[in-house]
Amino acid sequence: MTINQLIFRNMKKNLTNYYLYVFALVFSVALYFSFVTLQYDPSMNEATGTIRGAAALRAASILLVSIVAVFLIYANNLFIKRRSKEIGLLQLIGMTKQRIFHILSAENLILYFGSLVIGIALGFSISKLMTMIVFKVTGVEGVASLNFSSEALVQTLLVFVGVYGLIMLLNYIFIKRQTILSLFHVKQKTESRVRKISIIEIVMGILGLGLIGTGYYVSSKLFDGDFISINSLFAAMIFILASVIIGTYFFYKGSVRFVSNMIRKNKAGYLNVNEVLSLSSIMFRMKSNALLLTIITTVSALAIGLLSLSYISYYSAEKTAEGEAPDDFTFVSTEDAVEFGDALSEQGIGYSDQTTDLVRAEVYIEDIVGADMGNLNFDGSWTSMAIVSDESVEDIDVSENETKFAGYNDAMNKLMNLADSGEIKIRGSDEEIEQEYTGISKIDVLPTFFTYGLPTAVVDDSVFERIESQADPDLQIQSSKFIGLTLEEGASKEEADEIFQSMEVSEKAGNTSQYASTQFQKQNMGLIMFIVGFLGLTFLITSGCILYFKQMDEGDEEQPSYTILRKLGYTRKDLVRGIQSKQVFNFGIPLIIGLIHSYFAVQSGWFLFGTEVWTPMLIVMGVYTALYSIFGLLSVLYYKKVIREAL
Amino acid sequence: MNILEAKKIHKSYGNKFMKQEVLKGIDISIEKGEFVTIMGASGSGKTTLLNVLSTIDRVSHGTIRIEEKELTGQKEKQLAEFRKHHLGFIFQEYNLLDTLTVKENILLPLSITKASKKEANVKFHAVAVELGIEDIAEKYPHEISGGQKQRTSAARAFIHEPGIIFADEPTGALDSKSASDLLGKLSDLNEKREATIVMVSHDPVAASYSSRVVFIKDGHIYTQLNKGGQSRQAFLKDIMKTQGVLGGVQYDH
Numbered sequence: 001m002t003i004n005q006l007i008f009r010n011m012k013k014n015l016t017n018y019y020l021y022v023f024a025l026v027f028s029v030a031l032y033f034s035f036v037t038l039q040y041d042p043s044m045n046e047a048t049g050t051i052r053g054a055a056a057l058r059a060a061s062i063l064l065v066s067i068v069a070v071f072l073i074y075a076n077n078l079f080i081k082r083r084s085k086e087i088g089l090l091q092l093i094g095m096t097k098q099r100i101f102h103i104l105s106a107e108n109l110i111l112y113f114g115s116l117v118i119g120i121a122l123g124f125s126i127s128k129l130m131t132m133i134v135f136k137v138t139g140v141e142g143v144a145s146l147n148f149s150s151e152a153l154v155q156t157l158l159v160f161v162g163v164y165g166l167i168m169l170l171n172y173i174f175i176k177r178q179t180i181l182s183l184f185h186v187k188q189k190t191e192s193r194v195r196k197i198s199i200i201e202i203v204m205g206i207l208g209l210g211l212i213g214t215g216y217y218v219s220s221k222l223f224d225g226d227f228i229s230i231n232s233l234f235a236a237m238i239f240i241l242a243s244v245i246i247g248t249y250f251f252y253k254g255s256v257r258f259v260s261n262m263i264r265k266n267k268a269g270y271l272n273v274n275e276v277l278s279l280s281s282i283m284f285r286m287k288s289n290a291l292l293l294t295i296i297t298t299v300s301a302l303a304i305g306l307l308s309l310s311y312i313s314y315y316s317a318e319k320t321a322e323g324e325a326p327d328d329f330t331f332v333s334t335e336d337a338v339e340f341g342d343a344l345s346e347q348g349i350g351y352s353d354q355t356t357d358l359v360r361a362e363v364y365i366e367d368i369v370g371a372d373m374g375n376l377n378f379d380g381s382w383t384s385m386a387i388v389s390d391e392s393v394e395d396i397d398v399s400e401n402e403t404k405f406a407g408y409n410d411a412m413n414k415l416m417n418l419a420d421s422g423e424i425k426i427r428g429s430d431e432e433i434e435q436e437y438t439g440i441s442k443i444d445v446l447p448t449f450f451t452y453g454l455p456t457a458v459v460d461d462s463v464f465e466r467i468e469s470q471a472d473p474d475l476q477i478q479s480s481k482f483i484g485l486t487l488e489e490g491a492s493k494e495e496a497d498e499i500f501q502s503m504e505v506s507e508k509a510g511n512t513s514q515y516a517s518t519q520f521q522k523q524n525m526g527l528i529m530f531i532v533g534f535l536g537l538t539f540l541i542t543s544g545c546i547l548y549f550k551q552m553d554e555g556d557e558e559q560p561s562y563t564i565l566r567k568l569g570y571t572r573k574d575l576v577r578g579i580q581s582k583q584v585f586n587f588g589i590p591l592i593i594g595l596i597h598s599y600f601a602v603q604s605g606w607f608l609f610g611t612e613v614w615t616p617m618l619i620v621m622g623v624y625t626a627l628y629s630i631f632g633l634l635s636v637l638y639y640k641k642v643i644r645e646a647l
Numbered sequence: 648m649n650i651l652e653a654k655k656i657h658k659s660y661g662n663k664f665m666k667q668e669v670l671k672g673i674d675i676s677i678e679k680g681e682f683v684t685i686m687g688a689s690g691s692g693k694t695t696l697l698n699v700l701s702t703i704d705r706v707s708h709g710t711i712r713i714e715e716k717e718l719t720g721q722k723e724k725q726l727a728e729f730r731k732h733h734l735g736f737i738f739q740e741y742n743l744l745d746t747l748t749v750k751e752n753i754l755l756p757l758s759i760t761k762a763s764k765k766e767a768n769v770k771f772h773a774v775a776v777e778l779g780i781e782d783i784a785e786k787y788p789h790e791i792s793g794g795q796k797q798r799t800s801a802a803r804a805f806i807h808e809p810g811i812i813f814a815d816e817p818t819g820a821l822d823s824k825s826a827s828d829l830l831g832k833l834s835d836l837n838e839k840r841e842a843t844i845v846m847v848s849h850d851p852v853a854a855s856y857s858s859r860v861v862f863i864k865d866g867h868i869y870t871q872l873n874k875g876g877q878s879r880q881a882f883l884k885d886i887m888k889t890q891g892v893l894g895g896v897q898y899d900h
């Protein structure tokens with residue numbers, strides 16, 4: 001057998017290893033190329049036209065390169081580790097390390113650049129698809145006609161040639177360092193052996209939890225007014241990141257093993273099959289896994305956090321628009337409303353209108369405003385608010401001495417921290433009317449034009465009349481009523497908006513179209529959403545793949561154990577059940593910790609991004625969890641195969 | 648009483664076109680409390696025979712009964728169930744789980760049968776004392792010697808008091824001192840616990856510890872030797888003589 005034949009045979013036998021590697025390569029290239037194509041596409045100019053947009057894209061592409069590089073290096077590491085025996089064999093039959101390195105590089109060259117071509121082709125089709133998505137989310141008009149960009153091609157080639165060089169360098173170091181014997185033993189050697197739990201480990205675990213807790217605590221104080229200057233805010237953010245990431249690492253390194261050791265000690269050597277397959281194997285590997293799990297947790301937390309924040313902005317767009325103008329169209333004078341209404345009727349668009357009278361007065365709300373108002377520039381004692389009668393609000397009915405607030409969103413709640421009930425006073429020119437505050441409702445009653453962003457006070461009709469009669473003229477704005485137009489169901493908002501925009505009334509302050517403000521918000525957010533979404537997805541897939549590869553590797557390594565267990569009489573089902581709990585742990589722990597991290601990250605600053613937090617955050621977390629679980633399921637399937645073949 | 652009865656066992660590997668018949672009709676029965684060694688040249692099918700007898704592999708033809716129970720044609724799950732209660736195993740290598748301590752490894756068969764923890768501890772103590780591995784109970788496999796590993800795996804085979812213990816080259820990876828140590832312990836346990844042991848070996852010294860030696864060649868039983876009342880030394884001589892007649896490669900691995 002010639003050496004070439006030997007190599008060829010080896011390649012054939014290693015097909016599954018290659019397929020993994022090739023997959024990783026094609027995936028990375030496709031991802032990167034599609035992103036860069038998008039970046040260079042002239043049709044994207046409208047969306048990326050702003051300096052901020054371009055900068056965001058550039059930053060994202062750098063981040064993408066680092067993720068891709070880490071991912072490929074990891075895949076290559078697994079790949080070469082799996083083939084260490086083969087390399088040892090070649091050395092054994094007298095090949096020099098130089099020669100082996102050359103063969104490996106040549107083989108890699110074929111695989112690598114083959115995958116590059118496939119990846120680029122795939123990436124081009126993906127980017128085509130994605131342009132359409134971008135246009136959809138940003139609402140920019142235009143057909144998604146995408147050109148093959150040679151700039152993108154060159155940039156992609158440059159990046160991946162660079163990564164190839166890096167990988168070859170690592171392989172060179174790997175081969176150089178290994179003796180024949182150690183190559184044969186690499187599989188056993190790379191896993192740390194079980195040692196007794198040391199005090200240091202316990203201290204580390206506790207320290208880890210402490211660091212994470214501290215990070216969370218500081219994050220909750222981030223925007224509470226304790227950090228005023230940009231510099232101190234930035235320093236605080238760095239501190240939070242460092243403390244949480246290092247804490248996570250310590251936590252994995254110490255606590256997980258410590259806790260499982262406690263459980264295990266408790267069993268006094270008598271483990272059931274689940275514990276044999278999960279607990280002991282996890283403990284066995286936890287130390288070497290600590291770094292990997294930390295990376296995956298951080299990446300997941302980052303992805304979920306970013307996705308949540310951007311989705312919060314996007315999701316809030318509609319709500320913000322609704323808050324600004326509760327009806328489809330809002331007018332502050334009857335004439336404007338009539339003029340627009342006539343125009344609508346002319347086009348055969350049905351609508352209904354409602355006129356709401358309001359008055360502005362000072363309200364004493366100090367008793368119901370939460371303590372930490374330091375960062376808002378008012379003291380809450382006498383606050384000028386808009387007041388309406390409960391007659392004009394369909395869903396609210398209050399008695400004579402009650403007041404309800406309306407027009408609430410999460411952000412306002414966070415900032416004002418309103419109590420559930422309490423005493424308030426409304427000041428007229430002749431008297432102060434004492435009222436019982438009975439809580440706040442989510443219904444948007446008045447546009448921001450009248451409320452200046454505060455809630456609207458809804459009082460009984462008799463009270464409203466009393467206040468109106470003694471209103472302080474200094475507090476009033478030019479209009480004391482607003483007319484809301486609601487389109488009939490099924491009517492085209494877009495069409496109505498077009499009519500609105502073509503009329504002069506649209507220029508006047510206070511007259512607004514909800515559709516237009518939603519569009520405006522979405523367009524603002526669309527590109528960022530897209531970039532963040534793209535990165536988030538990349539994070540997700542990369543971390544999922546790395547975990548999956550790692551599990552494949554572990555599965556192969558543990559196959560002899562499954563053989564023994566099956567010989568002893570454990571059924572395949574027993575083993576698969578044990579593996580399932582192991583995977584729930586392996587995939588679940590980084591996910592759960594990532595979710596908690598991102599929860600705190602989002603809680604610390606979401607109100608800077610939008611007005612709604614729970615729904616968008618939970619949706620992002622749910623979707624992320626679902627997608628991430630797919631990798632867990634895939635790994636269980638792989639284990640099933642390993643177990644089936646074990647006997 | 649026969650604890651194991653195998654009739655006309657055939658086993659082939661490969662497909663229709665490339666068939667290799669390894670076992671060509673073997674009849675073997677083993678009495679309760681016997682210590683039987685199966686010998687033969689490398690590649691003669693010793694491991695194959697042991698695997699089919701112990702339900703790990705399936706026969707192509709033939710029937711196997713253990714403790715009056717017909718095993719050929721059973722579902723995989725039922726076979727696993729059977730192994731877990733009635734059989735014990737000692738293998739040459741890959742015999743312990745690296746991730747478990749010695750004690751945890753030994754208690755594995757009890758944990759599948761869901762014995763109580765107290766009972767498990769009592770049994771562990773008894774078997775560990777007999778095999779002299781009490782001191783290393785909390786150690787991991789990589790921290791102990793080859794002989795200790797094999798005694799651990801013997802302890803695991805005995806702990807749930809199975810009807811038959813199958814051992815494939817248990818001394819194959821041991822130095823001669825550890826090997827004779829282990830074999831001494833095995834034959835002790837064979838007597839004390841009346842445990843039935845079926846062992847595969849190519850080593851005449853190992854075989855001389857047993858009460859009967861079965862030689863296989865070309866897929867058939869070539870001959871059998873009974874120890875009877877003779878000394879181990881005498882029995883060893885007999886075995887070596889037969890092996891000489893049998894010819895072929897004597898040592899594998």
Ligand SMILES: Nc1ncnc2c1ncn2[C@@H]1O[C@H](COP(=O)(O)OP(=O)(O)O)[C@@H](O)[C@H]1O
Nearest residue numbers: 660661669688689690691692693694695696899
């Ligand atoms: N899984 C298998 N597939 C194909 N052939 C096998 C398999 N296992 C064993 N053989 C063949 O059966 C023969 C007997 O093997 P084995 O029982 O392991 O021999 P021994 O244990 O006596 O050395 C050998 O020729 C071997 O090549």
Ligand SMILES: [Mg+2]
Nearest residue numbers: 693694695816
């Ligand atoms: Mg064999």
